[in-house]
Amino acid sequence: MKTKYEILMVICKNPAITFSEILNKFSLSKGSMSSHLKNLENEKLIVKYKNLEEKKILKIRPTKNGFDMYRQIELEKYSKNFNFSK
Numbered sequence: 001m002k003t004k005y006e007i008l009m010v011i012c013k014n015p016a017i018t019f020s021e022i023l024n025k026f027s028l029s030k031g032s033m034s035s036h037l038k039n040l041e042n043e044k045l046i047v048k049y050k051n052l053e054e055k056k057i058l059k060i061r062p063t064k065n066g067f068d069m070y071r072q073i074e075l076e077k078y079s080k081n082f083n084f085s086k
Contacts, residue, residue: 003028004036005073008062011046012070015061022060045069 003026010025011017023033037060040046045066051057062070 004039005069007033007036008040008045008066009070009073011040011060012062012067016059017061018057018059040066 007022007026010022014021019033019037022037023030026033028036037046037048041048043065044063046060047063048058048060051059
């Protein structure tokens, strides 16, 4: 589960990233990465699309929901670093 959200974080920080570029950032097999991306796509957190210049290259970008989740994760990480109850 953690890996899926780490992948989403990479996609949000690098819109229009390719499968190969994501794969290079993680120690996962192609099959495992494909599975994580399919899950993110099924959850409507990412969209895959073809590059207009190079039609064979598939690009990946976050959806609005994906980017909203990214911001929520970042906010939670930030909140854990600070104790706001003081």
